[in-house]
Amino acid sequence: MNLWNWFRSRLAGFRKRQGREKELDREMESHLGLEVEEQLESGLSPEEARYAARRAFGNIRLVREDVHAIWGAVWLERLAGHARYAARSLLKNPGFTVIAVLTLALGIGANTAIFSTIDALMLQPLPFSEPDQLLRIYSTKDGTRVGGINSAGGPSPMDVRDFAESSHSFQKMVVYDTWRKNVSFGSSAGEPEQMRVGLVPAAYFEVLDIQPVMGRLFTQDENQVGKNFVAAISARLWKDRFASDSAILGREIRINDEPYTIVAVMPDSIPEWMEPWRPGLIEVWTPFAFADVWSESSRGSRGYCALARMKPGVSLEEAQAELRTIAAALATTHPVDQGIGVMVRRVSDTRVGELRPMLTLLMGAVSLILLIACVNLANLVMARNSARQRELAVRAALGAGRSELIRQLLAETLLLSLMGGAVGLTLAQIGLAGLARMHPGDLPQLDSIGIDWRVLAFTLLVSLATSLLFGVAPALTGTRLNLVDALKQGGRSGSSGRPTQRLRNALVVTELAMSLMLLVGATLLTRSIIELGRQHLGIRQDHLLKGHIYIPGVRYPNPGAITRFCDAFRTRVRAVPGVIEATVTTVYPPHGGWTQMLNIPGHPFARIQDIPSAQFGVADAHLLETLGIPLLERRDFAESDSATSPPVALISEEFKRRYFPTEDPVGRQIHIGPPPFLQIPPGADITDFADVTVIGVAGDFRNAGLALPPEPQITVLYSQHPLVNYGFKDIVIRTASEPRLLVPEIRRQLHDLDPDMPFAEVQTMDEVVEAETGGQRFTTVLLASFAAAGLVLAAVGIYGVVSFLVAQRKQELAVRIAMGANRVNVVWLVLKQGLETAALGAAIGLFGAWTAQKLVKGLLFGISPVDRLTFLGAAAFLLTVAAIASAIPGVRVLKIDPAQTLRQD
C-alpha cells in the first residue's frame, strides 16, 4: 500500500540523514580538489594552490553549519507550510470542516466520558491485597437474592458458621452487619450525628487484609454482649474529629448514648461502595455482639453481610459449587433453610451494584456512537478527497511529488483530528461534570472521576486511523494510478469508481442501522421510565417530607418511653405552621416494612411455601390520613386504640383479595407469627408475638418497590405491640407548602425535645421515588443523548451521500432537464436513492434491535423489549429524518441551470 511505501521511504530517509553529512563533506572535498588542480595548472606550488583553493571556498565549518540550518529550517518551513495549507483548504470548505470536527468530537467526547467512568467504576483494581480472592456471599430463595435490592442479602450467621466449618475453599469467612446509630465524639469534637456503624468481628479486617494504623483488632471476647464497648475509627475521622491526636487510643466516643473506648485507628482503604445496598463510608466499627444471632432459632434470619477470602488457586466456580453443596445439605437438616440457596460474587463485581447491566448497555451504545462517527468520517473524507482527485492530479502534474501530496493529506487529516480531539475533550469534560451532577444515587464514586487520557488517546487514534484508511488511502491510489485518467475524467466533475460508491453506501446503511438500534433502545427506556413514573404509589405523593430518627435504648429503656417520645414529637411537628398532618411510622411507599409470616384461622396449608405472609409494619393512628391512603371499609385507627385496648390491624385490598376473597375480613382475628408447627424455642422469636383484630381495609400502595405490584399489607399500632416497638422510626409529614422549607423548624422541635437526637435521612417523597429510579433515569438520559447524537450523525451521513450524488450526476441531471424532463421527477430520482439507502438501514436496524432485546429486557418496566409501536415509530422517525436530510441536497437539483452546467468544465 502507498502509505506503507511512504513510511518505508521515510524510514530510509532517516537512516540516510547520517549519510547526508558524509555526502556534503565529500561534495566539498571534490570541489576543493578541482580548485587545487586548477590552481596547480596556473603554476602555483602545491601548498600555495591548496591555500588559494581554501581562500576561494571560504570557511568550511561555517558552510557546513549553514547547510545544516537549511536542512532543519526547510523541514520546519515545510511543516508550517503544510499546516497553513491544510488550514486554508479546510477553511475553504467550512461545511465539511465543521461537520467532520463535530463528528469526531461527538465520537471522541462520548467515548472518553463513558469509558473513563466505566474504567473508574468497574476496572480499577480494588484497594485490597489479592482482590480476586475476595467474595461476597448472598442467600437466595427460589433462585433470587433474599431481601431484594434493599438488603445486604447475605446468609444468617448460623449458616455462615456452618459454611466456614464444612468448606475447604476458603481461608476465612466473616458475617457482620451495619447499623445506623447516633454517634457523638464528646463535647470537644462536635455535634452528635447519625452514622452507619459497622458491627464487625476482627475477621472482617482479616478477610480484607487490613492492619490498624495504630491500636489492635477486636478480640473474640469482645464479640460478647457486655464486653463489646470498644470501637475502631477510620484515619479520616481521627484526623477530622480528633486532629490526629496521637493519644487517641483509650479516648471515649458515645454510640447510642453508650460509651465506647477507641482501641484502633484503621486506614482509609475501604471504599464507599464496599457495603451493599446503602453506599457510603463507614468510619466507626464496633464488635459484632448480639445475644441471639448465634443460636439455632436465628438460623432463618437472613440479610446480614458476608465476606469470604478464597484460598489461592481456588476458582470462583469451585467456591460456588462447594457452598451450594453445603447449602443443600443444610436445607435437608433445617426446615428454615428449605428453598434457600447460596450465591457468590467477586467483591470487584459488586461495586456498581444494580447499575452493572445498565453500564454494560451504555458501553455498547457508546461504542456504536464511535462506530457511527467513524463511518461518517470515513464517508466525509472519502467524498471530499475523491472530489479533489482532480486537484491532486493537477498538483501532481505540476511537479508536486507523491510524498508531497501524501504529506499534504496527512497534514489535513492530522489537523482535523486534533481539532476534533480538542472539541471532544471539552465535550467529555462537560459530559463527566453532567454525569456527576446526575448522580444516580448509589454511585458515590462518580464525583471523583477524571478524564482517562488513555481512552482519549485511543479514540483519537481510532478516528485518525479511520480517516487515513478510508480517506487518504483511496485518494492516493487515485493519484498514482490515474494521473491522466483523473485529469480527463475530472472534466466531468470528479471521479469515484463504482466500488468506492458502493462502499460509501454500505457505510451509510450500517450507520443508519446502528442509530436505529440506539433510537429503539432509548425509546423503550424512556417509555419504561414514564410508565414507572405513572405508577400510582397509592398515596398522594406531593408535599410529603420524611425523616429518620433513632431513639436510643439507653435513655428510652422501654417501649412505653419510645411511644411517649414518638407521640410528643408528632404533636410538636403537627403544631408547626404549615404542617397539615404527621405520622410516626415504619411504613411508607415504596416499602411496606418486612415480610411477616401470618397465621390466619381457617386458612389451612399443606406446604411451607404456602404459609400466608404479608408486608408488615407499625405506625401510629395518623398513617392513612397523612399519606393519603383511602380507607375502603369500616374504620381507621383511632387515638382510642391504646396500649390497654384490644390490638387492632388494618389490611390492604390486596390482603383481602388474597386471604379473604369471599368473606368479610373485618372483625377476623389474625395471629402475627408463624403457624404452631414452626414454633421456635419460646421467647427467642420476637416476631411471633400477638393476635390482632382486623378493623378496616385500606387502599393498596406500592409496598414492594416501585416496579412490583402491591403485596398484601398489614399494619398495626406500635403503641399496642411493645415487642416490635423498636427505636428505629420514621416520621412522615404532609405540608401545605414546599416541604423542604419546614426542615429547620422540625429539627428545632426535635432538638428541644432531645438535643442529642439527630434528624437524619431527610427527603421529600418525590426525592425518595426519584432515588428509586435514579439508575434508570441515568441510563435513559445517557442513552437518549447517544440516540440523538447517533441520529444527527446518521442524518449527516445520508445528507453527505445524497449531496455527493447530486454533485456527481449534475451533468446527467442537466441533460435530463435540458431534454425536457420534469424537474420534480428529477428530484425524485435523487431522493429515491437516499430513501432506498435509509430503508435498507432501517430494516437492518430493526433486526439488530430485535436481536438485542436481551440486553434491555431486564431494565424495562411495563413494556415489551420488542414493543411493536416503538419499533415502527422509531423506524418511521428515522426514515423521516433521512428523507429530510436527502431532500436538502435533492432540492439543489431544482436550481441546476442546464445551459450553464453543460458548458462547465
Add this chain to the structure above:
Amino acid sequence: MATVMTLHKSPHRTELLQGTLDMLILRTLLFGPAHGHQIAKHIQRTTEDVLQVEHGSLYPALHRMERKGWIISKWETPKDRNREFKYYRLTPPGRKQLASEESRWKRLTAAVATLMWPAPGDPS
C-alpha cells in the same frame, strides 16, 4: 542566513540578496547539469570576474533550492574523469522560479535605471 555573495578584491564589498544568487545558479543550470565547482567558475567567468562567488556560499544555496524542489542532484562520473561529482539539474518548478526571479530582477533594474537615467523628455 549567511548565504551571501561578496565581491572580492574590490574596494566595495557588496552583499547581494539571497534571491540573486539563486537566480544566478538557476540561470547557470539552464545550460545543463553542473556540479558546484563548475557553477562557481561559470558565474565567475561569464561575469568576467566582476562577480566572484565565495565558493562555499554556493552550497547552502544549492541545498536549500534542492529542498524547495527547484533543482535535483545526482552523483555522476563525467566521461573525462574517473571520479564522481554531484551534479545539479533544473526541475520544472526551478524553471518557473528562474522566470519569476528574472522578471523581478528586470523590473528592479528597469526601475533603478529610470531613476538614475531618466529618459529625455521625462518631466522629472
